[in-house]
Amino acid sequence: MTSGALYIGLMSGTSTDGVDGVLADLADPHHPLIRAHVSLPMPEPLRQEFLALNTKGSNELQRAALAGNALARLYAAAIRELLEQSGNIAQSIRAVGAHGQTVRHDPAAGYTLQINAPALLAELSGIDVIADFRSRDVAAGGQGAPLVPAFHQAVFSASIPRAILNLGGIGNVTLLHPGEPVRGFDTGPANVLLDLWCKEKTGQAYDVDGRWAASGRSHPALLEALLRQEPWFDLPPPKSTGRDLFNHAWLAQRLAPFLAQGIADTDVQATLQSLTARTVAEAIERHAPAIREVWVCGGGALNSALMSELGQALGRPVHPTSGLNIPVQLVEALAFAWLAQAYDQGQAAGLPTVTGARHPSVLGCRYPA
Template sequence: MEKYIGIMSGTSLDGVDTALVETDGQSIQLLAQDFFPIPDDLKQDVLDVCIGQQTTLVKIGEIDHRLGKVFADAVEQLIANNHIERSDIKAIGSHGQTVFHTPDSAYPFTMQIGDANLIAAQTGITTVADFRRKDMALGGQGAPLVPAFHKALFDHLDNNIVILNIGGISNISIINSDQTSGYDTGPGNMLMDAWMQQHFGKPYDKDAAIARSGTVQPELLQRLLSEDYLKLPAPKSTGRELFNLPWLEQKLLGLTLQPQDVLATLAEFTALTIADQVTGLTQSNQQNELLVCGGGAQNPLLMERLQTLLPDWEIGNTLKYGIDSDYMEAMAFAWLAHQTMHNLPGNLPAATGASRLAVLGAIYLPN
């Protein structure tokens, strides 16, 4: 068993999750976890790039450096708070911050920034990063990568398991006797959080209090559900480059709605797009179990709607199996670092669409 640190900064941009794990690739144990906030000015600069605002190469380079420093500081905080010996850590796995992801364009690419050289140099620990582009080079989407990790965690169970991560984007991993795969279902918290910030000046809707005060608007809901991405077959992946405030504003054209009603409709949109996909995975000969992780697991309205929309499914939290739902993805990138360091594949072609299994990531040495 070896120790690895995983770093995850997702599409929600709420901050940096770090996780210290011990793993041999087959079993994994979370030993410590921490959260490090992203400075507001840096968060805004990243958001501007993600939604396609005009920028410069200089600006991109500066953001890459600033994020690398934030990621390194997040690791330093994890180490200090938990009295971790650096020499005990085999490697750090850094997802980086996705600023653009376009797997289906004429020239497919995905870009995660946050200089891994800075992480390795500051921490003195070997760092693995740039996990997605090898899969994309092999014809894959470069995402989602967590299904391979979920397979290692849950493949021993006899149930029909779907792991649902509700971050900025919602994605599912499907693990049963017939298949192991996964894909992005559509928005998670991203649109709701952006609307909250724009109209209520808050980062998110705590306990779904404002969404509960609104009413779902059928016309807006139908416009949202008409999005072409939702009809695409898997494998597929998406992000902030599609689901963003300008996209939502287009859907709102000609409608005069109260902000809380828009928020309620966005919550229903997220729940419906998830439930639509999970319903099709129901098996009559097995127990159907939906394990929810990510920030959306803390949204009581989303969880209630999923339970109503999925009556044939037992819905719970990954804590049932000893996995902290808030740090699932950070753990996944610690595991992916293990795979890279041992020259083992980290992708799952059934989930990403790649032509074959592949060792992912690039290794950045501290010396």
């Protein structure tokens, strides 16, 4: 391993299903090498607390602080496993990039909130922690999201126009055109509504490989209602979103007349899958029609039914990023290792062409061990 180029990246996303971690050698930041990786499930009580903190509730300040401490301990457990896999080389790790758990995101109001306890994580791990990646860009008038397009540009650029699509809870796309500034924005719900409906109706955390959706049929009228009754979809980039908008209340309001007509639960699931595919396809067609191929990461890339429908909607080749030698579930964790290095090097990863900020910004804040 290369001394001085080792970073750990940790990510717990909108789906709140777990923590992914990587230990990466970033001696060549355009060709990162993953030396170890780990995925730990989110304990159900912590997951439910994060979901509850997405909306107003009682005693929020204390609950958020305690949830941050619990997340730091989970992050520390992930770091221990990474170090065990790699020979306990904590002294060689330059820093840990730890994003925290986003529970509120409203850049129009000038704030974004990630629950985290980076000082505690630095204490527990004995390694410097770099966190708070969104707020500097928001302070400069930007969306603070998506965070990863600079990383995507560094590691995924090619000689043809290419899109990198992350299908986590929320979908976001990075548009890579040779010789042009990188662009990126959120496309809307990816798995967040699919998982919500599946959990509510089947008790399962998610629809494995889209099998439950495949047992139903997409409902054209419901799909159009979901698309046309939400003004956010028609907003131009830069734009970002989250559970603040796409949540149970949003879905329940739009489903009500269709449930009254007796629509099948499986048809709702199939329609929500179509919503993900359609919003991605319309966003790319509207804002980057020259894109030739789409590479997909995040949990949605493991859903073959969704990937197939996405390919049909896009009319372009759609591939998992594992075909580019980065496993789909590790792209975002690797991105936060890369962002930690970018902070160390004073590299501006907050890009106005992505977020709409007034100027580029170095993202993050360091918490020494």
